[in-house]
Amino acid sequence: MDLWFLELRRLAWLCIVLTLSGLVFGAPGVGLALGLGIYLTLHLRQLHALHRWLTRMPQSEPPSASGIWGAIFDRLHTHQKAQAKTQQRLRNTLQRIQDSSEAMSDSVVMLDRRGDLEWWNSSAEAMLGLRPPQDRGQHITNLIRDPRFVDYFDRRAYREPLTLTSPIDDRRVLQFQLTLYGDDERLLMARDITRLHRLEQMRRDFVANVSHELRTPLTVLSGYLETYADHAELMPPRLARSLGQMQDQTARMQNLVDDLLMLSRLEIDQPNPHRERVSLPPLLDTIRRDALALSDGRHRVSIAVESDRALLGDPKELRSAISNLTFNAVRYSGEGCQIVLRWRDHPAGAALEVEDDGEGIDPVHIPRLTERFYRVDKGRSTETGGTGLGLAIVKHVLLRHDARLEIASYPGQGALFRCVFPTQRLTEDQAALA
Ligand code: ADP
Numbered sequence: 001m002d003l004w005f006l007e008l009r010r011l012a013w014l015c016i017v018l019t020l021s022g023l024v025f026g027a028p029g030v031g032l033a034l035g036l037g038i039y040l041t042l043h044l045r046q047l048h049a050l051h052r053w054l055t056r057m058p059q060s061e062p063p064s065a066s067g068i069w070g071a072i073f074d075r076l077h078t079h080q081k082a083q084a085k086t087q088q089r090l091r092n093t094l095q096r097i098q099d100s101s102e103a104m105s106d107s108v109v110m111l112d113r114r115g116d117l118e119w120w121n122s123s124a125e126a127m128l129g130l131r132p133p134q135d136r137g138q139h140i141t142n143l144i145r146d147p148r149f150v151d152y153f154d155r156r157a158y159r160e161p162l163t164l165t166s167p168i169d170d171r172r173v174l175q176f177q178l179t180l181y182g183d184d185e186r187l188l189m190a191r192d193i194t195r196l197h198r199l200e201q202m203r204r205d206f207v208a209n210v211s212h213e214l215r216t217p218l219t220v221l222s223g224y225l226e227t228y229a230d231h232a233e234l235m236p237p238r239l240a241r242s243l244g245q246m247q248d249q250t251a252r253m254q255n256l257v258d259d260l261l262m263l264s265r266l267e268i269d270q271p272n273p274h275r276e277r278v279s280l281p282p283l284l285d286t287i288r289r290d291a292l293a294l295s296d297g298r299h300r301v302s303i304a305v306e307s308d309r310a311l312l313g314d315p316k317e318l319r320s321a322i323s324n325l326t327f328n329a330v331r332y333s334g335e336g337c338q339i340v341l342r343w344r345d346h347p348a349g350a351a352l353e354v355e356d357d358g359e360g361i362d363p364v365h366i367p368r369l370t371e372r373f374y375r376v377d378k379g380r381s382t383e384t385g386g387t388g389l390g391l392a393i394v395k396h397v398l399l400r401h402d403a404r405l406e407i408a409s410y411p412g413q414g415a416l417f418r419c420v421f422p423t424q425r426l427t428e429d430q431a432a433l434a
Contacts, residue, residue: 333358
């Protein structure tokens with residue numbers, strides 16, 4: 001039977017019995033009041049028991065009661081047990097997450113919305129020098145003060161990791177990666193990449209040293225070959241022909257060594273090249289003349305300056321990058337092709353474009369074009385004097401100027417190489433304003 005019905009029946013019986021008893025004594029009202037009073041007292045007792053139980057929860061068993069109060073206590077007890085189970089499960093999960101983070105050799109630091117430290121594993125103590133408990137609640141940039149980290153933290157664009165020396169040991173190199181999660185909280189991971197960094201440095205130094213060492217013997221060799229070539233008419237024709245080939249191959253090796261040295265320098269130097277004001281019109285004019293000399297009258301090269309802004313960067317590096325793109329356009333587009341060097345405004349800042357209407361490139365090759373020694377057609381590249389390093393150099397120069405390279409091309413429809421420079425790399429071109 002419904003509990004509420006039983007409860008109402010109980011109340012009704014109590015009232016009827018006590019009202020009738022009151023009637024016997026000529027005071028039914030007093031009887032009814034007594035009945036209601038008894039009923040209220042019973043409920044107050046149960047309420048008191050409930051209150052006592054709730055304050056002692058969750059340790060104690062619920063008070064024993066029948067009727068509606070028994071059902072209420074049972075419900076609450078079941079609910080409370082389920083909640084305790086969920087809490088235990090969550091606690092276990094959290095403990096497991098903390099245990100696994102604790103076992104990691106990488107540093108894991110949980111930051112709240114403001115960037116204050118909430119929790120970290122013991123690797124973070126060893127790697128970043130965090131001290132429990134006094135650092136809890138401190139802002140992360142009070143503990144890792146390097147301006148590059150502060151800048152990285154504030155930027156909120158955490159796609160790329162940041163490499164820095166450890167804040168407590170400058171012989172160690174760490175890679176920091178921030179991730180946004182949950183309610184705008186951040187997770188900081190730091191990994192010790194000292195070994196990898198050393199290997200990478202050894203590789204760069206090795207390439208730079210080998211290239212450097214090769215330079216002198218090559219210069220001597222090409223000097224002798226040139227001298228012999230001056231007297232080629234005195235030699236048997238077969239020897240004279242091989243002399244020509246030896247000169248070509250030596251020139252190729254010299255180009256290769258020069259490009260390798262250039263790449264090593266770009267990699268080894270500090271990431272930010274010095275910021276000189278570079279006016280584009282004279283630079284493009286010089287490159288145009290060099291390109292015309294290389295083309296030997298087989299191409300038309302024009303310049304379109306549509307922006308009055310100048311670049312802030314390293315003039316030598318910029319010249320090398322734009323020359324590489326322009327010479328590629330000459331070398332990979334056929335006779336009679338048109339090449340345009342364009343400097344124009346762009347939504348992200350400004351863009352330098354080198355466009356040709358030559359043979360173009362199949363889009364499948366485009367993502368790999370800036371890899372070292374990647375060539376679409378090896379024979380063609382070698383034949384035209386390519387080292388396979390030109391676009392790798394372009395990519396590095398642009399990276400050092402906070403710029404990016406975009407390539408658009410289809411076979412038979414020419415190629416467009418666009419270098420997009422951000423606003424912070426631009427300034428007014430005073431030469432253009434004058
Ligand atoms: P390479 O020394 O071989 O020219 P790069 O790194 O400069 O090396 O260029 C990589 C490859 O990209 C080239 O081998 C060539 O196939 C292709 N390429 C570059 N520029 C152009 C262009 N303007 N038109 C067609 N193909 C190009």
